[in-house]
Amino acid sequence: MKKQKALIIIKPDGVQRGLIGKIVSRFEQVGLKIIGLKFELATKEKIITHYPETEIWFKKVGERTLTNYVKKGLDAKKVFGTDNPITIGKTVKKWLIDYLQESPVFIIAVEGYECIEIVRKISGNTIPVLASPGTIRGDFSHDSIDLANEQNRPLRNIIHASDTVEDGEKEVALWFKPEELFSYKKADEKFMYSD
Ligand code: ATP
Ligand code: MG
Secondary structure, eight states, rough: OOOOOEEEEOHHHHHHOHHHHHHHHHHHTTTOOEEEEEEEEOOHHHHHSSOOOHHHHHHHHHHHHHHHHHHHHHHHHHSSOOHHHHHHHHHHHHHHHHHTTTSSSEEEEEETTTHHHHHHHOOSSSSSGSTTSHHHHHHHHOHHHHHHHHHHHHOOOOOOOOOSSSHHHHHHHHHSSSOOOOOOOOTTTHHOOOO
């Protein structure tokens, strides 16, 4: 089995609330290897590239919004002026561009077996009210789509975490230069695997 890479971004709400240390330690304690970490003021161009500029991504985000509105008996048209999922996804992306530039973001690259599955599990549900206790989003935030959209902003959910093996590779390469990534042996590797 091959090791995977994942990118975690501590978003401005996590940085401004002083959660960097606590969040980094959650990825360390599960045994993932930190191969890069740094502060960065994200540029608009980088954020645009980071969140896919594809119909599939816009639709996924828009449909999540619509599902939530239907469940709550709310009307998406009142907030977004439309119930087209792609248009809603595009609005959310515009909000994300502003949100991620509110302060420096703290970026972490991790590596390990089943890395993607693990970082998503530790991160918790995208929607903080639905994120389980014990996850980063569940323990440190309680935002909801209804509240966020009413305030014309994206969910403040503390972190980003890569969600596919391909995205993990792509995102680590987007945010880190090769010389900012490090390869080394961790002491616990010999107890965790028979590598
Ligand atoms: P991330 O990519 O940040 O790890 P995710 O993969 O769990 O989050 P995505 O579907 O990729 O979720 O959405 C990207 C980000 O857009 C979310 O983390 C959240 O901040 C914001 N977002 C997504 N859907 C909505 C929505 N319906 N309303 C407001 N914000 C949203
Ligand atoms: Mg995502």
